[in-house]
Amino acid sequence: MQHEVMFAGFGGQGILMIGKILAHAAMEAGREVAWIPSYGPEMRGGTAYCQVVVSDRPIGSPIIKSPRHLVAMNRPSLEKFANAVKPGGVILINSSLCPDRSGRTDVDELAAPVTDLAKELGSVRAANIVALGAFVARSGIVDFELIREAVKEEFAQKAKLIPLEMKALDAGRAEAGKKQRT
Amino acid sequence: MGKAFTKPEALADAHTHYCPGCTHGVIHRLVAEVIDELGIRGRTVGIAPVGCAVLAYNYFTFDFQEAAHGRAPAMATGIKRVRPDLMVFTYQGDGDLASIGMGEIIHAANRGEKFTTIFVNNAVYGMTGGQMAPTTMPGQRTTTSPAGRNVEEAGMPIQMAELLATLQTPGYVTRQTVIKPRYITRAKKAIKKAFEYQVAGKCFSFVEVVSTCPTNWGMTPLEAVKWSEETLLAYYKLGEYKTPEQEA
Amino acid sequence: MGKKVLMKGNEAIGEAAIRAGCLNYFAYPITPQSEVAEYLAKRMPEVGGVFVQGESEVAVGYMLFGASAAGARVFTTSSSPGVSLMSEAISYIAGAQCPCVFVNIIRGGPGLGGILPSQGDYFQSVKGGGHGDYRMLVMAPASVQEAVEMMMVAFPLAEKYRGPIMILGDGLIGQMMEPVEFPDDLATDPSDKDDWATNGMENRKSGSRNLVKSLYLDPEQLNDHNLLLKSKYDQMKKEEIRYEAYNTDGDYVSLIVSYGTMSRVCKTAIDNLKEEGVEVGMIRPQTLFPFPDAAIRDAAVKPGCKTVVSIEMSMGQMVEDVERCVQGRRPVGWYGKCGGDVPTPEEIMQVIKEGI
Structure with a gap:
């Protein structure tokens, strides 16, 4: 089984980081992983995206035109990638910044106000981790405890943020749980 | 009674390929004497340029590398960074250093790389046959400025010592000449001082030596000395332009 | 480790x-x-x-x-x-x-x-x-x-x-x-x-x-x-010649020569083609100089192999070396893309099917 996830949003939203955390957690689960960023001028303040491939066997092509899942942290990201998602995948929409929906009926769409939830926790910067918690809980792509450990490791140099990030993960998970699957 | 005149140990027992009236031989000897006096021959690495001194490695008796045109300061940087204990000097002409190698010399000097550069300025490309150099004087005829250097097109000659002295990084920058015996003692002192700064690990050191090229100037050696003294020294003024002790 | x-x-x-x-x-x-x-x-x-x-x-x-x-x-x-x-x-x-x-x-x-x-x-x-x-x-x-x-x-x-x-x-x-x-x-x-x-x-x-x-x-x-x-x-x-042979033990109708990132895409294509019943082999040079001349020639002339294709993210560079190795004993084709758009496994599959 192979999962491909597209994380997309504005530069500065921590898109690349949550992709890396997912890849790290999946690696710890013994899966094959690859993380591919968008790079170049567009990463300076413009859109940022990265792809994470998680697989049970060696990963061939690491570049995926049609990912299984999408985490869209803003409106342009949803517009750009929603139609590429494979049927049956999860599309997570940051509804705080994006009023639109994918218009897809063959996917599991989850609209979650991750930016607002992060503000409630005290830091808008944690929106990416809220989204990660919601996405992982919804897709079941890796064990939630492994994500927790991977977040702690990612923030090892900024340890005082870890309690906030743990709350952010849980807020995301709770949000994913309370929304009906469509 | 001891010998009145001996060959420095650092200088090879070889006939040079330099033309009559050329000052490379004198400058080689001064460098060799200084290396002997400082007792650093066993840990010195010279870097030969592209130009008339391309074969300089044949005239010295210590380790040598040969650079591409203008790149000697980058090579010297490489050596000094991985082996700060080695004493490194580049020996470059005006085409090599002030034209194709301008970027390398400026940046090495500005990083304060702790090696020594001997810059021989004779206002012309020697080895390739007398073409215009960045240091060619206004009106000076060369094979590529047959009507004389036109400053409207080619700009004014570059004064390297002055230019390098503008850098805020501490360094030792001096201009000397060896065209007459009375200048040679001072030139040697400057070369020695340059190497002493390096031995002390103090700073980048740069000795410009105003020279001659009777062959490509189309002069006799005596005429060349006269022209060098009257024309070159009037524009390329001798002296110490910068010392590391100076306030930046 | x-x-x-x-x-x-x-x-x-x-x-x-x-x-x-x-x-x-x-x-x-x-x-x-x-x-x-x-x-x-x-x-x-x-x-x-x-x-x-x-x-x-x-x-x-x-x-x-x-x-x-x-x-x-x-x-x-x-x-x-x-x-x-x-x-x-x-x-x-x-x-x-x-x-x-x-x-x-x-x-x-x-x-x-x-x-x-x-x-x-x-x-x-x-x-x-x-x-x-x-x-x-x-x-x-x-x-x-x-x-x-x-x-x-x-x-x-x-x-x-x-x-x-x-x-x-x-x-x-x-x-x-x-x-x-x-x-x-x-x-x-x-x-x-x-x-x-x-x-x-x-x-x-x-x-x-x-x-x-x-x-x-x-x-x-x-x-x-x-x-x-x-x-x-x-x-x-x-x-010093190094290469990887992929899916070349059995018979195959076509041989791919590909290296680096491109070879990973080719592997996915080869796996997918296998599921469709089409066998394709690949030689992946790990050293580009020295080039695995003998390995490519031997793999190309294997009975059953009808075509050889060099797949590169360039406009037909390595293919010249592949042609040199194959020495005209099999038709040698090229497929590639430049600009950064890495060819997809589906494109490679299409190329192989058309070549056969």
Whole structure:
């Protein structure tokens, strides 16, 4: 089984980081992983995206035109990638910044106000981790405890943020749980 | 009674390929004497340029590398960074250093790389046959400025010592000449001082030596000395332009 | 082997050099490999190493030359336009016989081109980007792990052959993060260089001076020098060819030749075709020079194999070498894309089906 996830949003939203955390957690689960960023001028303040491939066997092509899942942290990201998602995948929409929906009926769409939830926790910067918690809980792509450990490791140099990030993960998970699957 | 005149140990027992009236031989000897006096021959690495001194490695008796045109300061940087204990000097002409190698010399000097550069300025490309150099004087005829250097097109000659002295990084920058015996003692002192700064690990050191090229100037050696003294020294003024002790 | 860590290719390449015993790095920033310099700017001081940001790739090439000629293990990383500028130094380094490791994380060209993955520098690396008769041992990794392992063997190989070696990756190899392990058994100590390096006479048993140069004005001497260099390249062809054969044990109707990132896409295509009942084999050169001539020829002429196709992220460069190997005994085709849009497995499958 192979999962491909597209994380997309504005530069500065921590898109690349949550992709890396997912890849790290999946690696710890013994899966094959690859993380591919968008790079170049567009990463300076413009859109940022990265792809994470998680697989049970060696990963061939690491570049995926049609990912299984999408985490869209803003409106342009949803517009750009929603139609590429494979049927049956999860599309997570940051509804705080994006009023639109994918218009897809063959996917599991989850609209979650991750930016607002992060503000409630005290830091808008944690929106990416809220989204990660919601996405992982919804897709079941890796064990939630492994994500927790991977977040702690990612923030090892900024340890005082870890309690906030743990709350952010849980807020995301709770949000994913309370929304009906469509 | 001891010998009145001996060959420095650092200088090879070889006939040079330099033309009559050329000052490379004198400058080689001064460098060799200084290396002997400082007792650093066993840990010195010279870097030969592209130009008339391309074969300089044949005239010295210590380790040598040969650079591409203008790149000697980058090579010297490489050596000094991985082996700060080695004493490194580049020996470059005006085409090599002030034209194709301008970027390398400026940046090495500005990083304060702790090696020594001997810059021989004779206002012309020697080895390739007398073409215009960045240091060619206004009106000076060369094979590529047959009507004389036109400053409207080619700009004014570059004064390297002055230019390098503008850098805020501490360094030792001096201009000397060896065209007459009375200048040679001072030139040697400057070369020695340059190497002493390096031995002390103090700073980048740069000795410009105003020279001659009777062959490509189309002069006799005596005429060349006269022209060098009257024309070159009037524009390329001798002296110490910068010392590391100076306030930046 | 150590613990698996998740690392970007560029950072892993920097770390691999340190693990290989190379503590000297000179570089100039260029996308998509600047993370190597950023990583080593932090890491080199921790291990007592040297990092200098040169003023240009031209200068960096000569910093390597000088440092290597003084006996140090040394490397740099760059990307295509930067490697063009370093090519002058590479020629001198080859002529003067100094061991140096160059990493090219290729981006699209010509000119400024783009910053996305490409394999457009095949000719530059394999056929000689600089002037004169020289060759470089060129290794092309297809994963971050392989980039690490190739980095670690590059230093002893550069010392064995006393010349420049290139690791040829593409933007994806540099930018991608994959799990890596740093093999302890590939760590080596620099070789004894006293017989040639300008490392200071007084430190040398012989007490005689060394000279590092590439100038030979006498035609006979220069010819002899070139024959000496050629003998090294001939030895590489005997001893250093590396390749991976994929799905070539059984019969196959078509043979792919592909390397680096492109070969991974081809593997996915081959797996998918297998499920459809179409068998396709692949030879993946891990060394582009020396090229696996015999392996490709043997795989191409296997009974049942009808066509050979070179699949590259370039406009038909490696295909010339594949044609040379196959010697007209099978039709040889080419498929490729430039610009950074890596061909998909579906495209490759289509190409193979049409070729049959």
